[in-house]
Amino acid sequence: MKKKVFVFFPDGVGLRNFAFTDFKSIGEHMGFDITYWNNTIFSLNDNLGFNEVKIENNSAHPLLPIYSRARKRAELNVSRDKFNDDVYPTYKFPFNYKGIKNSLKSLFTKWLIGLYSSEKGVVKLRAKINKLERSTSKYKYCKAQLETHKPNLVFCTTQRATQSISALLAAKDLGIPTVAFVYSWDNVPKAMQVVETDYYFVWSDLMKKELLQYYPFVKENQIFVTGTPQFEPHYNADLKETRETFFKANGLDINKKYICYSGDDETTSPLDQYYLEDLANAVRNLNSKGENLGIIYRKCPVDFTSRYNAVIEANKDIIKVIDPIWKQVGNQWNQVLPAPEDFKMLYNVCEHSEFVTNVCSSTVFDFVAHNKPCIYYNYEQPQLKKGIRDIGQNYKYVHFRSMPSQEAAVFCRDKKDLEGLVKQILNGKLSNVETCKKWYEIVAGTAPTQASKNIWKTIDLILK
DSSP: OOOEEEEEESSGGGHHHHTSSSHHHHHHHTTOEEEEEEOSSSOHHHHHOOOEEEOOOOOOOTTHHHHHHHHHHHHHHHHHHHHTOTTGGGGOOOOOOSHHHHHHHHHHHHHHHHHHOSHHHHHHHHHHHHHHHHTSHHHHHHHHHHHHHOOSEEEESOSOOGGGHHHHHHHHHTTOOEEEEOOOTTTTTTTOOOOOOSEEEESSHHHHHHHHHHOTTSOGGGEEEOOOGGGGGGGOGGGOOOHHHHHHHTTOOTTSEEEEEEOOOTTTOTTHHHHHHHHHHHHHHHHHTTOOEEEEEEOOTTOOOOTTHHHHHHTTTTEEEOOOOEEEOSSSGGGEEEOTHHHHHHHHHHHHSSOEEESSOTHHHHHHTTTOOEEEEOSOOTTOOTTSOOGGGGGGSGGGGGOSSGGGSEEEOSGGGHHHHHHHHHTTSOOOHHHHHHHHHHHHOSOTTSHHHHHHHHHHHHHO
């Protein structure tokens, strides 16, 4: 008898890892009956022909956003006090006091934070959130779906979505084992562990250690190190196009060497367009000295701003825009969903660029999988003023402490150094690749090609 697994998408962020990779075919080959439990507006049946059960009821408790925000801030306060570390308050977003309604919400949230900012308080707050979500019509709706379809296990593709709480509670209350995959390399220290499940799948030993460190209610036997499917496509040589094919398809000059500028979202890097401009100026200077360089600009998929337009227009002889192949299917950031074709696009951007530059992005790992260096910008822009976030804050975050050394990336700490760093990388005199590979292993685990297989093996182990 095949074991039936519900692969649960509370939002669209897990699609890339668990719908567009070989994850499903690997699971089916290992004998699993796979149904996608789909809370997104992307139809897996219509688009990919996958067996799915759609969640049509999205009625979270009206107080959930307030309680969730309070939970996050209370957890960050606990971490600040427990580890005597001022990095944790920097993960907080400011309160909104625009209008009476927002002011009242913010004041109520602050009252909850004051009440629950202790380890015991956080546990009580989580219990309160669970009680609220059990009272919703969505909880009853999801419970009825589970009773009808009777899965042997629910695998939740991200631990950070509040939309998953009621569904997972319904599964637990029916005695169905639940697993949450910790979605991103920076999520655990940022208090983004929204759900409580029977088991947790993590990228690496580092992430396992963090989960135990930040969440005392999680026990070691609940955590399995599986790796992440995120980087698996970089090892699929079938995705590779020849330089000629890729350049022709994307309007690139075959005689030029290209540097990839990987854009950031506005929250992480509010002045990101000026770093692109600095790179364009450095390239222009080098070209005047005999180089023949261009820039591939790949924007952050969830950045809808027009802030780069003026820089791109002023440097259109140098900058070639190759957008990620993502589709906007709603107004929220997590309703911008990747298309399967983007794997091939990203693979070839990595393969046919000399190196990548950006502000603190995890694309450092995408490129190191192709043995390509990375420059991280780490200097202030003159446009920085009160109310604009300094990007230097990003490199102080806990997940950057996982670097084995500062040589894991090429840091540009002064605009005046950028041209020289670019030249040294192009000449093979400077590279972060070997040290970055050690960092990649620390963060993503030792077997980046085996994550999907490891996840299914571990699910099999749990069910046995």
